Amino acid sequence: MNKMNKFGTLSLVPLIAASVLLSACSTFQSQPSSPEPAPSVLSTATEAPPQVTAKMAAARQQLSQMVALQDRLYRVAGPLLINNADLCRTQARNLLGFTAKNKYSYPGEFSDAAAAVLNYSDRLEVATVLAGSGAARAGLRKGDILIAADGKLLPVGVNAETEAAAVLGPLVGNNKFLNLTVQRGGANQQLRVPVTRACAFKIDIGNSDNVNAYSDGQRVMITRGMVNFAQSDDAIAYVLAKDIAHNVLGHAATTKQAYTVGGIIDNLIAVRPDLSMLIGTAGVKPMPQELDAAADNLSLYMVARAGYNVAGARAFWQRLSTQYPASVLNGYTANHPAVSYRLSVIDKTVSAIRSKQASSQPLLP
Incomplete structure (x- = not known):
């Protein structure tokens, strides 16, 4: 690369x-001045090329x-x-x-x-x-x-x-x-x-329109496409927290994906990323459902503790999997295909969080 x-x-x-x-984008150049044309036909002054x-x-x-x-x-x-x-x-x-x-x-x-x-x-x-x-x-x-x-x-x-x-x-x-x-x-x-x-994780925005997010144990990257898809701050928080949770739980090391995902992050945060690297699966293996569910559980507590609304989490992840199913390569669902299993865990976690909030208990997973 x-x-x-x-x-x-x-x-x-x-x-x-x-x-x-x-x-x-094209190479950015300093803007030249556009002087008034000189009366002499010998003048070399010219306007900036359009x-x-x-x-x-x-x-x-x-x-x-x-x-x-x-x-x-x-x-x-x-x-x-x-x-x-x-x-x-x-x-x-x-x-x-x-x-x-x-x-x-x-x-x-x-x-x-x-x-x-x-x-x-x-x-x-x-x-x-x-x-x-x-x-x-x-x-x-x-x-x-x-x-x-x-x-x-x-x-x-x-x-x-x-x-x-x-x-x-x-x-x-x-x-x-x-x-x-x-x-x-x-x-x-x-x-x-x-x-x-x-939390000392570096947060990056990826310079691509595929709807995805990545974590390599030290960093979290959410693509421009994912931000545009998420739209609301709560939804962006769901995505960020999910990958922060993956990092906290050491899942990049567990799945031996740190090097592969780290390379994707390095590429997509470039000014001119090599998008050909996203052909096929980009070498990323699907996240095992137990690890994904564990990150969902921890992330929702993080979301609630940060003051965001966990109530919309299920609808967001369901909408994402419907619009960008696992068949869409280099999309979030392709890397996290256990949607039904995850949604069942999300339902239980949201219920537990609401119960703790109602009884003023500490929000600890």
Whole structure:
């Protein structure tokens, strides 16, 4: 598989991370100016070729749409990761609870679009603050520019995210608070940010329209097609929580699918994924029904604890299996074919959750 640049990948280890990839598109070029024609016939000034400006406009529109999708995914995933730290067992970590980017967080051909659409510069800027996190409680805001952490200046430029991870990682891992200096409205402000205990799974959006989701033990990827199919936040939460649960329960290792699924995730989060890799079954074996049901059970508790409504889970999974049955290759049901068995477990789990909620019992599976 050819290595591709990634779009919006958050490499800051202490953050609750997610990444969103642009769909395949033409090479993005900086928009040239269009000077007024010079009166002399010898002038070499020309207007920008129509195809260049069209590509620029398309890239900017696409960037705006994908950033909105990215923000939505963060918003849905945040409560699942934060409110279920105890259920994630050894896979919980101290995190900051926000994401940060600069214009170089995007591939070279899109950095100009990021500067134009998002006003990003060389400095890292807060892109998302997750509700319920220490960052939110401390008053950190989207658009805040990161200046320093515990008195250490944070890097700027092309490698700012990677270099910032080396600064922030030890600070977050060893302390309960982070003294953060941010620039807001042209003036520096000091914030004392509590670290957030959360499930430390990386959340990715796959750059494909097949309706599926994948987990490799460390990451969860939900495709653009699945997000569009799910539509509601509750439904997106069902899908995310299901694969988070697979990771918590170690199912990628149990089924010996971690390498295969990891390769699919690596491919689909590329700017220009090789969709030919999805021909046939893509090497993914169907999930055994007992493992799938165990993930359904745990995931529904995660969904409820995150404040989402479990009542619609059965209808969602039934609709998915009807519209995209197991015969649709590289769809969710093809990888999770035990629909009837899963639905029976979902019914029992939802009933148990409702009973516990009614009697104010702890929501523990």
